[in-house]
Amino acid sequence: MEEVGFLGLGIMGKAMAMNLLRHGFKVTVWNRTLSRCDELVEHGASVAKTPAAVVKKCKYTIAMLSDPSAALSVVFDKDGVLEEICSGKGYIDMSTVDADTSSKISEAITSKGGSFLEAPVSGSKKPAEDGQLVILAAGEKALYEEAIPAFDVMGKKSFFLGQVGNGAKMKLVVNMIMGSMLNAFSEGLVLADRSGLNPQTLLDVLDLGGIANPMFRMKGPTMIQNSYSPAFPLKHQQKDMRLALALGDENAVSMPVAAAANEAFKKARSMGLGDLDFSAVFEAVKGPEKSS
Numbered sequence: 001m002e003e004v005g006f007l008g009l010g011i012m013g014k015a016m017a018m019n020l021l022r023h024g025f026k027v028t029v030w031n032r033t034l035s036r037c038d039e040l041v042e043h044g045a046s047v048a049k050t051p052a053a054v055v056k057k058c059k060y061t062i063a064m065l066s067d068p069s070a071a072l073s074v075v076f077d078k079d080g081v082l083e084e085i086c087s088g089k090g091y092i093d094m095s096t097v098d099a100d101t102s103s104k105i106s107e108a109i110t111s112k113g114g115s116f117l118e119a120p121v122s123g124s125k126k127p128a129e130d131g132q133l134v135i136l137a138a139g140e141k142a143l144y145e146e147a148i149p150a151f152d153v154m155g156k157k158s159f160f161l162g163q164v165g166n167g168a169k170m171k172l173v174v175n176m177i178m179g180s181m182l183n184a185f186s187e188g189l190v191l192a193d194r195s196g197l198n199p200q201t202l203l204d205v206l207d208l209g210g211i212a213n214p215m216f217r218m219k220g221p222t223m224i225q226n227s228y229s230p231a232f233p234l235k236h237q238q239k240d241m242r243l244a245l246a247l248g249d250e251n252a253v254s255m256p257v258a259a260a261a262n263e264a265f266k267k268a269r270s271m272g273l274g275d276l277d278f279s280a281v282f283e284a285v286k287g288p289e290k291s292s
């Protein structure tokens, strides 16, 4: 089997690379904080010291990085992907970024003869661990086809959405909806509590009705215990709201609900909650306790 490269071993990247190893892929990893590679090495991965060294060794390289600035840095900076990408090699960026960032990366990679695919994912830590992600790919169709065996291991379904940018946009639309829903859910939990209802009973009622969904089911019980161990860090959800709102600006789409949700995520970040799970927006929504 060809060697696959993997850049970025955060919550998602670690789980995704681990799945590739578990299914017999040969994987060479790199992470900015190199010590995070150790656990992957224990499971059979090789390590390279720079993104360029990974690309040099591998037929195609996957990246899973925090945001646009990280995605650009790993490609364009010294020892970055661009130094070794060339004809016959592919680069697949699975980070959640905006379409402009993805297009910049695509142009740079293809101008050196390489092929590019964006492939952001829907699904969090647990789906990543279980190989149950939904993959939203766009770009070079031949690279998509080459990567299907890896996508089949990391995900439960892959979509090919056409030209570069469409995967990024689809992911931002989905996360804009998700962030708005989580805010409405948080407001409902606060309203139930402050008006004398039992929040657990609200969860039970919601779960039996037409707006039952896996996110409320998974996040509700921990939110009412004020427990926010990060699966999807809040700072990343706020980044996604910001990028989705910018997409709304570009297309003159009015999104007052998403804009209000973004304010709540920003407030949560200003309260120092950015590294906690995005459900910690509940703390920002709660605000000060009722005084009378």
Ligand SMILES: NC(=O)C1=CN([C@@H]2O[C@H](COP(=O)(O)OP(=O)(O)OC[C@H]3O[C@@H](n4cnc5c(N)ncnc54)[C@H](OP(=O)(O)O)[C@@H]3O)[C@@H](O)[C@H]2O)C=CC1
Pocket: 007, 008, 009, 010, 011, 012, 013, 031, 032, 033, 036, 064, 065, 066, 067, 069, 070, 073, 074, 094, 095, 096, 097, 121, 122, 123, 124, 125, 231, 232, 233, 236, 237
């Ligand atoms: N967690 C989730 O539920 C989901 C996340 N996503 C998206 O996936 C991406 C990764 O998320 P997640 O794994 O949760 O994030 P983490 O914060 O856990 O990991 C971020 C990764 O990016 C690396 N990184 C950050 N800045 C830089 C930089 N300047 N140069 C090089 N590497 C950098 C980090 O390296 P280091 O270890 O050195 O800090 C780390 O490997 C994000 O775009 C997120 O929006 C998508 C779906 C679900």
Ligand SMILES: O=CC(=O)O
Pocket: 121, 122, 123, 124, 175, 232
């Ligand atoms: O981007 C986060 C997710 O859960 O999907």
